[in-house]
Structure formats: C-alpha cells, structure tokens
Amino acid sequence: MENNRLILTQKLTKIYSMGQHQLYALKEVDLSFGPGEFAGLVGPSGSGKTTFLNIVGSLDIPSKGKVEVLGRQIETLSHKQAAELRKRHIGFIFQTFNLLPVYTVFENVEFPLILLGVPASERRQRVMEALEWVKLADRANSRPSQLSGGECQRVAIARAIVKKPALILADEPTANLDAQNSHNILQIMVRLNQELGTTFIFATHDEKVIGYLKRKITLVDGKVTKDEIFSSPPVMEGHHESP
Ligand SMILES: Nc1ncnc2c1ncn2[C@@H]1O[C@H](COP(=O)(O)OP(=O)(O)OP(=O)(O)O)[C@@H](O)[C@H]1O
Ligand SMILES: [Mg+2]
Numbered sequence: 001m002e003n004n005r006l007i008l009t010q011k012l013t014k015i016y017s018m019g020q021h022q023l024y025a026l027k028e029v030d031l032s033f034g035p036g037e038f039a040g041l042v043g044p045s046g047s048g049k050t051t052f053l054n055i056v057g058s059l060d061i062p063s064k065g066k067v068e069v070l071g072r073q074i075e076t077l078s079h080k081q082a083a084e085l086r087k088r089h090i091g092f093i094f095q096t097f098n099l100l101p102v103y104t105v106f107e108n109v110e111f112p113l114i115l116l117g118v119p120a121s122e123r124r125q126r127v128m129e130a131l132e133w134v135k136l137a138d139r140a141n142s143r144p145s146q147l148s149g150g151e152c153q154r155v156a157i158a159r160a161i162v163k164k165p166a167l168i169l170a171d172e173p174t175a176n177l178d179a180q181n182s183h184n185i186l187q188i189m190v191r192l193n194q195e196l197g198t199t200f201i202f203a204t205h206d207e208k209v210i211g212y213l214k215r216k217i218t219l220v221d222g223k224v225t226k227d228e229i230f231s232s233p234p235v236m237e238g239h240h241e242s243p
Helices: 049-056 079-089 105-115 120-133 149-161 179-196
Strands: 007-018 021-033 038-042 064-069 090-094 167-171 199-203 215-220 223-229
Touching (some): 007 049, 021 049, 049 064, 049 167, 079 090, 105 120, 105 149, 120 149, 120 179, 149 167, 179 199
Parallel strands (some): 038 215, 090 167, 167 199
Antiparallel strands (some): 007 064
C-alpha cells in the first residue's frame, strides 16, 4: 500500500475567501487510496465532496496541506504539469456529462486521444473498444442530442476510460439518470474496476451508487467523520427497485 498508493492527502485544507469571511471547504483531511479502489465520498450538500475531487484531479489547488497523486505533489505542479497529469492519468465523469454537442459520439470519445497524440488508426480501434464497453458501438455516428441521458452518460464513461487512466473521478454521475440507467452505468463501472483495475472515486448522494461502493467516506463540514470498508462484493445482478 505504502509504495503503490495512488493518492495521499495530509492535512488537506481548502479555504475560500468570501469577503470578510473565510469558508473552510476542507479541514485537515487525511486520506489515502490504493489501486483498484471503488470508493465514494458522501455527506450533506456543501460538505466538501466536489472540492476534494477537484483538488485530487488537479483542477484546483489546496490552501494548506499536501496532496500526492500518482507520485506527484499536486500543490507544486505548474498549470502545464497539472494538465499533463490529467490528460494522461485521470478520467472525469460529471453530473452534466459535458459532451461536445457538435461532435459525434465517436469524436467525443476520440478527443482525449487526440490530445495525447495517438495516431489515427490506433485511435479508431481504442474508441471502438471503449464504445463496446458501454454498449454504444452502434451509435458512434450519432450526436449527443440524439441520445438519451443514460446513453450520454455512457459516452462520458467511454471518454473517461478510452485512455485507460489509473484513476476516474466521478462527481454525481447518476444525478441526471433514472434508476435503471443508474444501475446500468454502475455495473459498467464495477466491471471496469474489476477487469482493468481502474480506481474510481465518486462524490454522491445517491443511495444506488452507495450500494455499489467498496469504501464509503463520510464528509461533514469539510472533515472526514467516517471511513467504512465493505467486504461484500457489490451487487451485479438484478436489483430490488422497479425501473
Ligand atoms: N469557488 C468557490 N468559492 C467560494 N466557496 C466555494 C467555492 N466552491 C465551493 N465553495 C463552498 O465550499 C463548500 C464545499 O463545496 P462543495 O462543492 O465541495 O460541496 P459538495 O459536498 O460537493 O456539495 P454538493 O453535495 O451540494 O455537491 C460549500 O460551502 C461551497 O459553498
Ligand atoms: Mg458537489
């Protein structure tokens, strides 16, 4: 664990200045994550979940404390180095999908590979492989406006996994999905976690997501109040909710 850990935060603190006040979004958070984790941050709105994911994803910087991600100290990276880390090693999945509307499904998933300079023929193969994972290979030429919400989120997953990142950060990925689509995308993510060893860290309120977690970290007012590990495997077949 010590040597192959993916993430270590030490007294991670984020302070936002709001005029006269200082708002502590994270207070001395000490957490570590190893490879292959399927973990979630839960807790009330405003407890710091998104702030934590953004800092670990090098989209934001800590005010105090240390954050190591894949052997790099986030607080010491230049903009360019942070962009490089994200581009190569981190996939993001957001509540609102963030697909590019004028591009096709294929082009949306291809985009991270263009940034990485992957040659066209290899891109084609890897994009199609990622689309097969999310069962959308037959929709490669559609545009996001022609897809359902659940299908759009599956495209966003394909875009996050196409570069086979070590780490995927997912902020409320099921917030815009119905129960059936939520279970579908969670089962895809569990399979990626099991078969490719991709580490997932979620921020979520959704009980459906929480039911799949192997580790649940509770944040309250920017502090970790609970860190629970579940030994039983996530439910992969069937569920007790009506679609
Ligand atoms: N850019 C910002 N400027 C000022 N305050 C901010 C900023 N971003 C977040 N905050 C504050 O930091 C705190 C933590 O916000 P954060 O978005 O991390 O919460 P969250 O746990 O993700 O909540 P939610 O469940 O509603 O998504 C909140 O009080 C929020 O208002
Ligand atoms: Mg949030």
